[in-house]
Amino acid sequence: MDSEGYSVKRSTSGELDLVPDINSGSLSRCGVTAARSREFRGKSLRPLLIVEAANPEWTSVPLVGWNLARAISSRTNALIVTQARNRGAFLRAGLVPDRDFLIVDNERVAGALHRLSEFVRGGTNKGWTAVTALASLAYYSFEWEVWRLLRERLIDGEFDLVHRITPLSPTSQSWLAPRLKRLGIPFVLGPLNGGLPWPENFLEVRGKEKDRLSMVRGAFSLMPYYSATRRHAAALIAGSRFTMSEFPQECEDRAFLIPENAADPDRFPFQQRDFDGRNLSVAFVGRLVPYKGADMLIEAVARYMGPLKIDVLIIGDGPQREELERQVQARGLQGKVRFAGWVEQKDLAAAVSECQVLASSSVREFGGGAVLEAMCLGLVPIVADYGGPAELIDATSGIAVPFKDRETLIDGFAKAFETLERHPARIAALSAGAGARVRQKYTWNKKASEIVDIYAWVLGGASACRSTTLSFGKGH
Known part of the structure; x- marks a missing residue:
């Protein structure tokens, strides 16, 4: 799929790259001009960032969510929506409630399912597939609360697009995706990552990890809103080549490969390493x-x-x-x-x-x-x-x-x-x-820049269509 101003190219490695078209004229899809697309760049762009897990004081997925959301926010007029457990860390980091972020409290459901996952996982640091599966069920309640909290603001057109950053797991489906589609609000999903199969000669290690549920992981495609999430996403970002390969073929023309992780050069300064041979x-x-x-x-x-x-x-x-x-x-x-x-x-x-x-x-x-x-x-x-x-x-x-x-x-x-x-x-x-x-290639600023380019591509194709559907769903 090519749009004037940007072209999507597949490299020999299978990556889908967003390539600037230097001699661009207008963004042709839905008749939006390149000048109109540029209105959505920089601080004038208003994305709603759904980042259920985002915490600068933790590691793994919450740290990915925090770093990416903050890097995107530095380039846009973003509003971050996150889970109540992250409130204290956001405040300690200097973010201002209502201006920079909103808190969604689904802890009654999320806490209960987390306690259940601790019971079924088979030990500390084991059974992560079961933990992810139960967290994916809890996520439905999180999106319901997001809709309840922000429905009128979404209907009123405050946000140019909605980007779900975390959960990263492809097993977490989006209840919001079809509703946003009816409102004409583009929905960006990712980076998604996870589900890498166990190497076939390491099944003993899988047993030690008590990862029995991975044997039937494909059943996640039967979860409610699995197809709708992918069908109604304006862009999908894969965090790995394996996840990219799992996207349905119908998503190919709106799928991008951006690795899940990045690094901060200020926090991790370069030091040349030498070796004396001994x-x-x-x-x-x-x-x-x-x-x-x-x-x-x-x-x-x-x-x-x-x-x-x-x-x-x-x-x-x-x-x-x-x-x-x-x-x-x-x-x-x-x-x-x-x-x-x-x-x-x-x-x-x-x-x-x-x-x-x-x-x-x-x-x-x-x-x-x-x-x-x-x-x-x-x-x-x-x-x-x-x-x-x-x-x-x-x-x-x-x-x-x-x-x-x-x-x-x-x-x-x-x-x-x-x-x-x-x-x-x-x-x-x-x-x-x-x-x-x-x-x-792999700083948070570089990643955020690539994602804002995807926003521009999405809005170049979708923003002009929004006016015809903005009022739809007043009663939803």
């Missing part, structure tokens, strides 16, 4: 649970028989820690592997200041936020070649380790150490490449 310091950052693969990294260090002195700093904590500590002792690596426990994000740069490499041995990683933060700092990523992290690097910025099973993954990391032993200058080159790649 001492290699490796960082591991993540929860200590089976699928993250810290045990396989430890085994790879034990298996490496070359002259390098390798030490590993494990940052993170979790139920597998005692098992990992026993493994270190059994393999005689007490002087080579250290456990730092949890480290606050603000302290991460200092914690890894002496490291040259980040090892990401996770066998089922959706996003890869820790990888981007490490690259931003100048660490060289060595990643398992499956899922999100492998999509973030190229040959100039990291090393991807192909694998079929546990043994090939361990051997792959050991061989990566051997490669650095033979070619010590690669550390400096890859360090520079990693830092440059993040700043060129």
Whole structure:
């Protein structure tokens, strides 16, 4: 689908890119001119950002939601709608209620389903598919409260579009999508990410994670509003190639690929990493649970028989820690592997200041936020070649380790150490490449800029049609 001013192009890697058309005339769809489209750029643009999970004091999805919403807000006149649990963090960050954000309180439903998920998940840091499934049910109540709170303002045309940023999971459907369509208000969805299949030779790890529900994950397409959510979205953003591949074919001409995670160069300043050919310091950052693969990294260090002195700093904590500590002792690596426990994000740069490499041995990683933060700092990523992290690097910025099973993954990391032993200058080159790649492609500001471009594309095709339907649904 091409519109004057912007063209959607599919690259050889399968990405859908929004390409500026320098010799543009008018945005032809619905007769909207390029000048009209530019009215929706910058601070004059009024998006409603639905960000159920958004919190600068937490990690994972809430931190993604916060960072992306704030970056978009810095470019537009956005209003953020978030869940009541985030109110305190928003206030501490200096945001003003009603001006910058609104609170939606569906805690009666969300809290009850969260307690149920804690009961059925099978242990702390386990059964994440079950947790996501129950959270997706709670999200219906969240959108109902959004509609109740903002229905009249939506009908009155206050917002140019609505963008649901979180939940990130494709299993969370939108009850609002068809209602917004009737009002002529464009609905943007994403980045969506999740559902990456378990590698077939890691079913034992899946069992340890008590992830039984992933075996029937495809049933989420039977959830209410699954088809309507995708059919009525003006644009869908995929956070990974796998999620992109799950979009129905009918969505192809309005689907975009923008990775879920990003990094803040101010918080993660670049430091050139060099290697003397003798001492290699490796960082591991993540929860200590089976699928993250810290045990396989430890085994790879034990298996490496070359002259390098390798030490590993494990940052993170979790139920597998005692098992990992026993493994270190059994393999005689007490002087080579250290456990730092949890480290606050603000302290991460200092914690890894002496490291040259980040090892990401996770066998089922959706996003890869820790990888981007490490690259931003100048660490060289060595990643398992499956899922999100492998999509973030190229040959100039990291090393991807192909694998079929546990043994090939361990051997792959050991061989990566051997490669650095033979070619010590690669550390400096890859360090520079990693830092440059993040700043060129994967900052929150870059992501927000790409999304605002999608807004302009959407409004160029939909805004002129809105006047004919704006009054529809007064009684809804």
